[in-house]
Amino acid sequence: xxxxxxxxxxxxQPLLLGAIALLASAALALASNATGGAxxxxxxxxxxxxxxxxxxxxxxxxxxxxxxxxxxxxEKTITxxxxxxxxxxxxxxxxxxxxxxxxxxxxxxxxxxxxxxxxVRVLKHAETPGLGDKIEVKKDKWxxxxxxxxxxxxxxxxxxVKKDSGVFDQxxxxxxxxxxxxxxxxxxxxxxxxxxAEITG
Amino acid sequence: MSESYGKxxxxxxxxxxxxFSQMLALCPTMAVTTSxxxxxxxxxxxxxxxxxxxxxVSMIRHTVSSQVRIPVFVVLIATLVTIVDMAMxxxxxxxxxxxxxxxxxxxxxxxxxxxxxxxxVKNGFVASTIDGLAMGLGFTGALTFIxxxxxxxGSGTLFAQASNLLGPSFAFLEMKLPGYGGALLMILPPxxxxxxxxLLAGKRVMERRIDERAAQxxxxxxx
Numbered sequence: 454x455x456x457x458x459x460x461x462x463x464x465x466q467p468l469l470l471g472a473i474a475l476l477a478s479a480a481l482a483l484a485s486n487a488t489g490g491a492x493x494x495x496x497x498x499x500x501x502x503x504x505x506x507x508x509x510x511x512x513x514x515x516x517x518x519x520x521x522x523x524x525x526x527x528e529k530t531i532t533x534x535x536x537x538x539x540x541x542x543x544x545x546x547x548x549x550x551x552x553x554x555x556x557x558x559x560x561x562x563x564x565x566x567x568x569x570x571x572x573v574r575v576l577k578h579a580e581t582p583g584l585g586d587k588i589e590v591k592k593d594k595w596x597x598x599x600x601x602x603x604x605x606x607x608x609x610x611x612x613x614v615k616k617d618s619g620v621f622d623q624x625x626x627x628x629x630x631x632x633x634x635x636x637x638x639x640x641x642x643x644x645x646x647x648x649x650a651e652i653t654g
Numbered sequence: 655m656s657e658s659y660g661k662x663x664x665x666x667x668x669x670x671x672x673x674f675s676q677m678l679a680l681c682p683t684m685a686v687t688t689s690x691x692x693x694x695x696x697x698x699x700x701x702x703x704x705x706x707x708x709x710x711v712s713m714i715r716h717t718v719s720s721q722v723r724i725p726v727f728v729v730l731i732a733t734l735v736t737i738v739d740m741a742m743x744x745x746x747x748x749x750x751x752x753x754x755x756x757x758x759x760x761x762x763x764x765x766x767x768x769x770x771x772x773x774x775v776k777n778g779f780v781a782s783t784i785d786g787l788a789m790g791l792g793f794t795g796a797l798t799f800i801x802x803x804x805x806x807x808g809s810g811t812l813f814a815q816a817s818n819l820l821g822p823s824f825a826f827l828e829m830k831l832p833g834y835g836g837a838l839l840m841i842l843p844p845x846x847x848x849x850x851x852x853l854l855a856g857k858r859v860m861e862r863r864i865d866e867r868a869a870q871x872x873x874x875x876x877x
Contacts, residue, residue, distance in 0.1 A: 474729060581842075
């Protein structure tokens with residue numbers, strides 16, 4: 454029989470679809486195999502880069518990427534990376550998220566054992582370009598205002614943007630975004646204070 | 655045949671340009687053209703998918719029956735896009751962080767299924783390759799052009815972060831207009847629509863001028 458005749462038969466259609474699906478799966482498996490290692494390495498490098506950015510240099514002598522502890526915060530699990538020096542925990546690094554103007558703002562922060570922030574960076578956000586995106590360290594140094602702050606300094610009622618009679622600047626045209634970041638950092642510090650024993654233990 | 659291959663290129667780059675004439679794939683066009691670099695990156699990734707998908711479709715066009723051709727093409731395109739997605743994540747990670755969200759969306763870029771249906775399924779290997787390349791480059795050109803205009807008006811730069819895409823040796827492309835903060839609106843969606851509208855209108859005017867001139871010439875020749 455000619456191909457044109459076979460092609461019209463009802464049994465040919467599922468066979469063809471099956472064969473194509475099989476070939477596609479094989480190609481995907483091969484590609485996944487070939488790229489898996491490089492993707493994992495690139496993601497680990499991303500994480501390491503962002504973690505080292507909030508952690509002052511020379512504070513840790515351990516590989517804090519592997520020294521982790523998972524804790525519950527509400528319903529979410531937060532992975533805490535522990536920076537040690539000589540085996541003693543010096544700082545905890547973790548991610549917190551808070552709802553901003555458009556979607557969640559993901560914040561990475563490092564807290565030392567006295568409950569003081571060592572550094573804060575925004576990892577991911579969808580705030581308005583040009584207005585809310587000043588929370589990125591590339592665009593504005595605003596996020597560095599958090600360095601050295603703790604739950605007692607400023608006092609709890611001052612933990613807010615200036616519009617809410619706090620100490621942190623807001624941006625012209627964008628109050629919701631910095632408010633969310635302040636809330637996220639404060640929440641992170643409270644979370645650290647509540648779980649200090651488990652983290653440093 | 656060389657003349658008709660030339661026609662394929664002219665079609666893809668100008669006369670039948672995916673964005674400016676077929677008005678397909680406007681969703682990725684609006685989304686990624688906030689800078690020239692983003693437009694270029696998205697365009698090149700789409701071109702790669704388009705060329706390979708056209709090649710595969712033209713190769714299996716006799717085997718595939720017309721009843722199931724659409725699901726077959728969709729599986730093929732989805733597979734290709736996933737492979738491009740993984741490859742970029744692995745080897746062009748910096749760019750992937752910028753374009754990551756949009757790469758997966760190439761699957762639903764109607765221009766790709768459109769070319770498979772309208773061209774590759776009816777034409778041979780060489781013609782389909784050239785068609786994919788021409789359409790892809792036309793798309794890349796359109797995206798880069800819109801991206802550059804929006805970037806220049808919106809943030810006062812040209813090809814910012816191009817070295818992430820093309821390597822450090824292309825850093826010379828990056829330009830910044832000193833003392834210009836940019837009109838934010840152009841980066842936001844309304845700016846995208848406005849620029850695209852102006853460009854479409856401009857292309858129509860140009861085409862009409864060219865037609866009128868050709869008609870005048872023909873009249874003169876007849877007289």
